[in-house]
């Protein structure tokens with residue numbers, strides 16, 4: 001029995017610490033100090049900077065974001081009437097909902113188990129679903145379409161006359177699309193052959209050719225080049241000396257930044 005009371009005491013402390021951490025994380029999010037430390041988001045800071053697992057980091061971030069809009073949920077979390085996992089679920093589903101609805105739903109979630117909360121947000125099955133199974137010699141794709149989507153497919157099949165069954169139609173579309181991209185690449189290669197790589201070609205210094213863009217991205221290893229950041233997502237080509245200060249699109253004035261660090265640089 002003693003052990004149980006000790007654990008109850010520790011659990012109380014744990015709750016207090018969790019709520020202290022959430023408050024401090026809110027300060028971090030508001031000040032955005034993580035950007036200067038090379039993190040591109042609060043999530044990235046939670047994982048790489050504080051060593052949280054991705055799942056836990058996602059929960060913490062969801063709570064911070066939601067508590068920013070609906071501050072009273074912090075108190076509810078402290079009291080235990082809202083769990084972190086319930087708040088995470090709510091965050092995912094309420095993100096774009098108006099404030100009044102957020103408040104209403106959050107109130108209705110109080111004192112419910114995580115399972116009950118998940119059930120509140122069950123959505124009808126999405127209309128386009130693909131199940132992919134890979135075997136050694138082939139790949140199985142199971143495609144689920146709405147009737148509307150299927151009608152479009154049938155229309156295309158009919159327009160293409162009797163040449164195609166579904167498999168050959170899909171392969172035909174894929175081949176065509178691939179060829180289109182290859183042509184674009186070949187053309188942009190040809191047009192830049194006569195000119196040196198990196199020399200400004202277009203009159204608009206903000207405009208960067210596809211080839212140059214690919215080169216900058218490749219050199220950066222498809223990662224944000226802000227010191228310490230390793231983001232692969234939302235990469236943008238940044239002018240090191242901004243265009244408004246006379247910077248051009250020469251190769252050595254270009255670098256890759258994630259959107260967070262590009263915005264931070266201003």
Ligand SMILES: [Zn+2]
Nearest residue numbers: 224229258261
């Ligand atoms: Zn970055």
